[in-house]
Amino acid sequence: MLNEVILVGRLVDDPLTIKKPPESITLETIRGYKNGDGRYDSDFLEVKLWRGVSQTLMNQAHQGSLVTIKGRLEQHAANMEIIAEKVSLLDPYIR
Numbered sequence: 001m002l003n004e005v006i007l008v009g010r011l012v013d014d015p016l017t018i019k020k021p022p023e024s025i026t027l028e029t030i031r032g033y034k035n036g037d038g039r040y041d042s043d044f045l046e047v048k049l050w051r052g053v054s055q056t057l058m059n060q061a062h063q064g065s066l067v068t069i070k071g072r073l074e075q076h077a078a079n080m081e082i083i084a085e086k087v088s089l090l091d092p093y094i095r
Helices: 053-060
Strands: 005-011 024-034 040-049 066-076 079-089
Touching: 005 040, 040 053, 053 079
Parallel strands: 040 079
Antiparallel strands: 005 024, 005 066, 024 040, 066 079
């Protein structure tokens, strides 16, 4: 069995506006098809960060950074959570 999630999207918030490493981020992803108006819809997904993943974001990412997230889904009661195990920057920006 396999439980794997891969997302590509942009960070909604700047990780450095938070004084400590963030426990979660919001990622904007764009759907792969157009709606009835001929536009692409976006989804805003909360992603929990596993262990040292947040340090990568604190050091290299900013609001609007394009990232790939590889992780897993976890279900807690009626809620499904996305857990990021690895984050890769697609447009690196070193501060």
